[in-house]
Amino acid sequence: MTAIARRCVVGGSGIAGLMAARLASEFFDEVILLDRDNIPEAPNTRDGVPQGNHFHAILPGGLGIMSKFFSDLKSELLAAGALTCTVGRDFYSYWREGISYSLDRYNPNSFEGPQTFIQTRGLLEIRRNVEGVANVSTRYNTAMLDPSIVANRICGVRVITDGRADDIECDLCIDATGKAPRSIPWLQKLGFGRPEESVINTDFSYTSVFMKPHNWDAFDGIGFFVMRDPAGGFANRIGGVIKLEQGLWIAFLGGRFADYPPREMMNSHPGLGPCTIRSWQTSSRPPHPFRHRRASGFRVASGACLEECRRSPTDCCHLAMPSYISIRSTDKACLQLAG
Ligand SMILES: Cc1cc2nc3c(=O)[nH]c(=O)nc-3n(C[C@H](O)[C@H](O)[C@H](O)COP(=O)(O)OP(=O)(O)OC[C@H]3O[C@@H](n4cnc5c(N)ncnc54)[C@H](O)[C@@H]3O)c2cc1C
Numbered sequence: 131m132t133a134i135a136r137r138c139v140v141g142g143s144g145i146a147g148l149m150a151a152r153l154a155s156e157f158f159d160e161v162i163l164l165d166r167d168n169i170p171e172a173p174n175t176r177d178g179v180p181q182g183n184h185f186h187a188i189l190p191g192g193l194g195i196m197s198k199f200f201s202d203l204k205s206e207l208l209a210a211g212a213l214t215c216t217v218g219r220d221f222y223s224y225w226r227e228g229i230s231y232s233l234d235r236y237n238p239n240s241f242e243g244p245q246t247f248i249q250t251r252g253l254l255e256i257r258r259n260v261e262g263v264a265n266v267s268t269r270y271n272t273a274m275l276d277p278s279i280v281a282n283r284i285c286g287v288r289v290i291t292d293g294r295a296d297d298i299e300c301d302l303c304i305d306a307t308g309k310a311p312r313s314i315p316w317l318q319k320l321g322f323g324r325p326e327e328s329v330i331n332t333d334f335s336y337t338s339v340f341m342k343p344h345n346w347d348a349f350d351g352i353g354f355f356v357m358r359d360p361a362g363g364f365a366n367r368i369g370g371v372i373k374l375e376q377g378l379w380i381a382f383l384g385g386r387f388a389d390y391p392p393r394e395m396m397n398s399h400p401g402l403g404p405c406t407i408r409s410w411q412t413s414s415r416p417p418h419p420f421r422h423r424r425a426s427g428f429r430v431a432s433g434a435c436l437e438e439c440r441r442s443p444t445d446c447c448h449l450a451m452p453s454y455i456s457i458r459s460t461d462k463a464c465l466q467l468a469g
Pocket residue numbers: 141142143144145146147164165166167177178179180181184185186187188189192272273274275306307308309312414
C-alpha cells in the first residue's frame with residue numbers, strides 16, 4: 131500500500147497503542163511507538179498499566195481482530211502458556227445457592243459458551259509482533275508531553291527521555307495513553323474546547339496476588355469467582371482464583387461501595403510455604419470521589435493468619451478469603467479446593 135504521509139507517532143504502548151502502531155504501519159513510511167515505561171524484555175507486569183497486575187481474558191471478537199494483523203497469534207499465545215477457556219463450562223462462580231455457570235445470575239447448568247483465552251496481561255501484549263514490523267521503531271522510557279502546534283495544526287510532539295526533552299516531527303499523532311489521555315488538554319489548547327465526558331464510577335477496588343502453588347491443578351476448570359453474598363458478613367465483596375501460564379494462580383479480592391479489601395492483604399510475605407508469592411500489588415485505585423481506601427470494616431490479615439497458610443494452597447485460600455468476603459460462599463469454594 132502507498133503511504134499517505136511520512137511519520138506517525140503513537141504515544142502509549144498498551145494494547146491500543148500496539149494495535150494502532152501496527153495499523154499505522156500500513157499508511158505511513160515510519161511509525162514511532164513511545165511509552166513512558168521502561169518495558170521489560172519478557173512479558174511482565176509494569177507500572178504504567180493500571181490493570182497490568184490482573185488476568186486478562188480475550189474474547190473471540192478481539193482475538194479475531196488481533197489475529198487479522200498477526201496470523202500466528204493464537205498459536206503463539208498457546209505456546210507461551212495461555213489457557214483456553216469455554217465460557218459456561220471452565221469458569222464458574224460460587225453463589226449462596228451453589229455453583230453457577232453464569233457470572234451475572236445463579237445458573238446451575240453448564241453450557242458451551244464462546245471460547246476465550248486466559249493469560250496475564252503481559253502475555254497478551256503483542257509487543258514483539260509489533261516490534262518486528264519493519265517500519266515501526268520504539269522509544270521506551272519516553273513520555274509524550276505536549277504537541278508542537280503550527281498554524282493551528284499538530285505537527286509534532288514534545289517528549290522527555292531520562293529528563294531530556296526533544297521534539298519529534300510527525301504528520302499524525304495518536305494518543306493511546308490510556309485512562310488519563312494527554313489529548314483532552316491538547317484539544318483545549320487548539321481551541322476546540324473540552325469535549326463532553328461521561329464519568330461512570332464503578333466504585334470497585336481490588337487487591338490481587340500471583341501465587342505459584344505446588345498443585346496448580348488443585349481445582350476444576352480454569353477459574354472461579356466467589357460472588358457477593360448479600361446476607362453474608364461482607365456483602366459487597368467478591369473474590370476469585372484463576373489459573374494462569376507458567377504454573378501461576380492469581381487470587382483477588384474486590385469490594386464496592388467503600389467496602390474495599392485491604393492493601394495489606396499479603397504484603398511482605400515472600401514465602402507462604404507452598405504458595406510462593408511472586409509479586410503482589412493493589413491496583414485500580416478507587417475512582418474519585420472514593421479515595422479513602424481505609425474505610426471501616428476491614429479485617430486486615432494479620433501476620434499470624436498468613437503464617438498458617440504455610441500448610442497448603444487450600445489453607446491459603448481458606449484463610450485469606452473468608453477474612454475478607456462472605457464466609458458461607460468461600461467455604462464452598464474451599465471445599466472444592468480441598469478436593
Ligand atoms: C481489573 C481489570 C481487569 C481487566 N480485564 C480485562 C480482560 O480480562 N479482558 C479485556 O479485554 N480487558 C480487560 N480489562 C480492560 C483492559 O485492560 C483495558 O481496556 C485496556 O488495557 C486499555 O488499553 P489501553 O492501551 O487503552 O491503555 P493502557 O493499557 O492503560 O495503556 C496505556 C499505555 O500508555 C502508556 N503511557 C501513559 N501515559 C503516557 C505518556 N504520557 N507518554 C507515553 N506513554 C504513556 C502507559 O505506560 C501504558 O503502556 C481489565 C481492566 C481491569 C481494570
